[in-house]
Amino acid sequence: MGKAYTRSSGGRSKHQYGLAIDVVPMVKGEPQWDNKNLWKKVGIIGEQLGLQWGGRWKSLYDPGHFEWTGGISGNQLANGSFPPIPKPEKYPCLNEDLEKLTQAWKAWEIEQSTLSRTRTEGSVAGMN
Ligand SMILES: [Zn+2]
Structure with missing residues (x-):
C-alpha cells in the first residue's frame, strides 16, 4: 500500500x-x-499461471502487480465485457493454496489489529 494504487485512469x-x-x-x-x-521469481510464477505481470511494464x-486479462482490453472491460475466468481444474492446487492464503490473511489481520490496538493504547497512555 506504500506504492501508487493504480497506473490506469478511472474505469481502466x-x-x-x-x-x-x-x-x-x-x-x-x-x-x-x-x-x-x-x-x-515471483513474476515468473505469476506468468506461469497465465497472469500478466507488472514487472514487465516499461x-x-x-x-x-498481477492481472488476468483473458485476452480483453481495458476499453472492452469499461464497456461491460468480462474475460472468461479459467476453470479451477486447470490449477490443481488452487483450493489448497487459497485455504493457506486465507489462513495467512486472517493471521495477518489479527496481528494488525493487535498492533494498532497497542499503538492506540500507547498514544492514549502517552497523553495522560
Ligand atoms: Zn496493482
Missing part, C-alpha cells in the same frame, strides 16, 4: 474489476520491496 484498472492483485514477497516477516531477484515498473 483491473483492480476495479477484481481481476488484479498486488503482492509483496515476505522473508522472515519482512516485505522485500527492493529484492529484484526475488521479484523476478512505463511504470510495478513488480507486485
Whole structure:
C-alpha cells in the first residue's frame, strides 16, 4: 500500500474489476520491496499461471502487480465485457493454496489489529 494504487485512469484498472492483485514477497516477516531477484521469481510464477505481470511494464515498473486479462482490453472491460475466468481444474492446487492464503490473511489481520490496538493504547497512555 506504500506504492501508487493504480497506473490506469478511472474505469481502466483491473483492480476495479477484481481481476488484479498486488503482492509483496515476505522473508522472515519482512516485505522485500527492493529484492529484484526475488521479484523476478515471483513474476515468473505469476506468468506461469497465465497472469500478466507488472514487472514487465516499461512505463511504470510495478513488480507486485498481477492481472488476468483473458485476452480483453481495458476499453472492452469499461464497456461491460468480462474475460472468461479459467476453470479451477486447470490449477490443481488452487483450493489448497487459497485455504493457506486465507489462513495467512486472517493471521495477518489479527496481528494488525493487535498492533494498532497497542499503538492506540500507547498514544492514549502517552497523553495522560
Ligand atoms: Zn496493482
